[in-house]
Amino acid sequence: MADNRPELLAPAGDMERLRMAVLYGADAVYLAGTDFGMRAFAGNFSPEDLTEAVGFAHAHGVRVHCTVNTMPRNGEMDRLPAHLERLEAAGVDAVILADLGAFQLAGRYAPHAARHVSTQAGVTNYETARAWYDLGASRVILARELSLEEIHTIREKTPSGLELEAFVHGAMCVSYSGRCLLSNYMTGRDSSRGACAQPCRYKYALMEEKRPGEFFPIAEDGQGAYILNSRDMCMIDHLEDLAFLDSLKIEGRAKSAYYAAVVTAAYRHGLDALAAGKAIDPIWRDEVEHVSHRPYSTGFFYGPPGQYYDDARYLREWQVAAVVTDCDGEGNAALSLRNKFRTGDRVELVGPDMRPFEMTVPEMTDEDGLPLFEPRTPRSIFHMKLPQQVPPWTILRRAKDLSAKGTG
DSSP, X not given: OTTSOOEEEEEOSSHHHHHHHHHTTOSEEEEEBSSSOSOTTSOOBOHHHHHHHHHHHHHXXXXXXXXXXXXXXXXXXTTHHHHHHHHHHHTOSEEEEOXXXXXXXXXXXXXXXXXXXXXXXXXXXXXXXXXXXXXXXXXXXXXXXXXXXXXXXXXXXXXXXXXXXXXXXXXXXXXXXXXXXXXXXXXXXXXXXXXXXXXXXXXXXXOOXXXXXXXXXXXXXXXXXXXXXXXXXXXXXXXXXXXXXXXXXXXXXXXXXXXXXXXXXXXXXXHHHHHTTOOOOHHHHHHGGGSOBOOEEOTTBTBXXXXXXXXXXXXXXXXXXXXXXXXXXXXXXXXXXXXXXXXXXXXXEEETTEEEEEEEOOOEEOTTSOEESSOOSTTOEEEEEOSSOOOTTOEEEEEOOOOOSSOO
């Protein structure tokens, strides 16, 4: 970026998540069309949606990177050129690719989009990074399994024109970034074409072949064990160590709009504090604890993160209650309901470029101005007096233990 800050790259699984990422501080977003993306179960974008998404992002000065990072089979290749032409027509700023054939086709059918090499390509050394650059890549997205020392070496031994991007937050794969056949074998869902069922998160036990149906927990306390379960990555406390990179990427295209907003805002304020030579406000560090996540680690940056064997639960302690659609200078707000709450509840508000704050829910009114104690109809509009003016897309949330007891 022009001011030498790393780009903050946020996930956008659908239009709502894209709006949140853009409004809460992303420099760029990454998304997928309805084909050739590694998150088949995210909402993703039709050609019409993609044009709208690019228009919205560009109007806010935010770049759009589109994933074309599956490993296509022969039967899929004949429709790839038309897909790339649609991305070119929509005006995406970059395409993210893992397959060499798809990479070459992108240069031909989407010539105005930069070509970024996906983490699925497993770039773990400087010679491979340099080779991709020689082929026309402007950026490589480094394998999540690299240490900070290894990344520094790649930076030192590759052309300065080659941008380096690294994941800094979110889920990690137990295998080398998606090179796993567990899902294919156990469920028939192809992990290399965006349909991973995450069997690494399953609860496993031993079974002796002559005792079918008798399962022996792989744990001393009888609760079973999650022997392949990865921790999540969180590098918000170490942004200074990552400042030499060109782009810092947040994982999570399949996660919620709330996640996209809150994590993007936290890292936005962290990077802005770093650029200003200040320490990050603890409130933004605390924000990454307000989203659904597994126990955090620093990934492989400072050494192996270790597995988490106790369970595969997500820590979910906050629920989105409503989203502000409009608010005047006196704090009179219209909100759209997401989950039930009531007058007297303690809630928090977090919004675009706004420090989170807490309040007690006052008396509310419905669209007809009648008193409302507990809104109940999802997406219905109601009104509330807030302590201050807040921008549209501000989130009202409340504490609630939503932790899954299974795989999350």
